[in-house]
Amino acid sequence: MSAQDYKFKGWVGLDKDCVEKGTLVEQEFTPKPFGDSDVDIKITHCGVCGSDVHTLNSGWGPAPYPICVGHEIVGHAVRVGKDVKEIKVGDRVGVGAQSCSCMKPDCSQCPNKNEQYCDKSVGTYGNFYPDGSKSMGGYGDYARVHEYFVFKIPDSIPSEIAAPMFCAGVTMYSPLKRNGAGPGKTVGIIGIGGLGHYGLLWAKALGADKVVAISRYSNKSDDAKKLGATSTIATAEDPEWAQKNANSIDLIVSTIYAPNLPIADYLTLLKHHGTYIQVGAPEDKVPAFSMFPMIMKGVKIGGSLIGSPAEIKEMLQLAADKDIKGWVNEWPLSKVNEALAAFQRGEPRYRIVLVNEKHVN
Incomplete structure (x- = not known):
């Protein structure tokens, strides 16, 4: 199967009771159209964030169901657009809670390395791109993100350790x-x-x-x-x-x-x-x-809201230099409903990471 032949598939919530009832279901969804600056990522790990639950249960406002959450994504680049400069196929990369901003020179935030505060910021899930397509997250097989919000991971940081760093x-x-x-x-x-x-x-x-x-x-x-x-x-x-x-x-x-x-x-x-x-x-x-x-x-x-791309790169380097490792609990992605239930009970010390069994060998 060529890189262009894979299908986007993930665990999606269909209504605001999906966490309480454990009813996330695995199904295909359509990602945003592939652009010249986009990177497609074959996901191996994705952290579970409190934001995922707030979104799935519409706690911060109505969610655009069906929705695939997850914005602590780690995997490997499998396709890159013709204008992508820093990421190549095969690179181990990560994505956080932001997948796009206006990135324009006249923006009051983007040129000052405050992209997360851009008025046209797009979250990695639950938002809509300028073309109207919905952003979908990392509880699945693949993610498609603009290269500016995709980051190489230092070799010394294991994937399960890196994933929660991209948001938490x-x-x-x-x-x-x-x-x-x-x-x-x-x-x-x-x-x-x-x-x-x-x-x-x-x-x-x-x-x-x-x-x-x-x-x-x-x-x-x-x-x-x-x-x-x-x-x-x-x-x-x-x-x-x-x-x-x-x-x-x-x-x-x-x-x-x-x-x-x-x-x-x-x-x-x-x-x-x-x-x-x-x-x-x-x-x-x-x-x-x-x-x-x-x-x-x-x-x-x-x-304070998440962090800028520059801060993500700086943080990853600090973690690599000082061998900093968060405390994580790994769960198979296929048991995402059980993992969310454990998260709601406050069991993890201190972060859950979903491992995509299909992509980790």
Whole structure:
């Protein structure tokens, strides 16, 4: 079979109950038309992200069913367009949560290496390209993506380790790097899970003096310290946690998206002129909070969205140079429904990666 003869096939959700009922089904779908700058990827691995579940259950708004999710894609290039410059057939490559942007010189974001904030950004699944075709993700056999959003993977990073870095990894790397995590700084990571454990790994790798793992309970404290934390805070086990740790952290990155976030208490942890960055995206609105901790100490509150292509390349090189490996659990793609159920139960420590048995030998 030639590269042009394969069919795109994946596990798709047909309605908002597909995760709860375990009813993703494998079926063929039509990818976007192949362009001169496109790369077709034979998928070997795809990470499971919280965004996949939010999308499948229409938690962030109605999903365009049928939909194949998955935006932590790793595989091998099997076809490249005539204008593709950096990727060749056979390269091991990865794709994250973004598959396109306008890439125009007059864009307010793309020329400044902020492509993820482009108004015409296209997500790897659940969005539509300018020609009206639907973007479909990596819970399947093949992916088709513009070369600018396809990245070579350093040889030293195993595919199952690389996959979650393309969303979870860079979602934490970007705000840490952009907000000065490094020598002389104390960094706090709220939530020790699929996102948060990368926050601990990157904060340590970037050279932060102290790394504080902030979670409700202390049951993950040993894990947190193995991942790079120098101390932990268990907010549900000490009613005075905020006061006891006040004015101690330069930068906090929060992965939590519960509707009852104690934001004012988190701001209390910050030093004067510190920064709080939210990356966890809630389905519901967070409650109002007192502005005084923000005003009285001059702290800043911000948000961060995935990472730019430049940051993905930089992150992969850092992982290769320092032998950084996230904690992953491999599941066969054919058992995706069981994997999503395990994800919903909070079982993985700390990331699930689907392995396409048809393509891994």
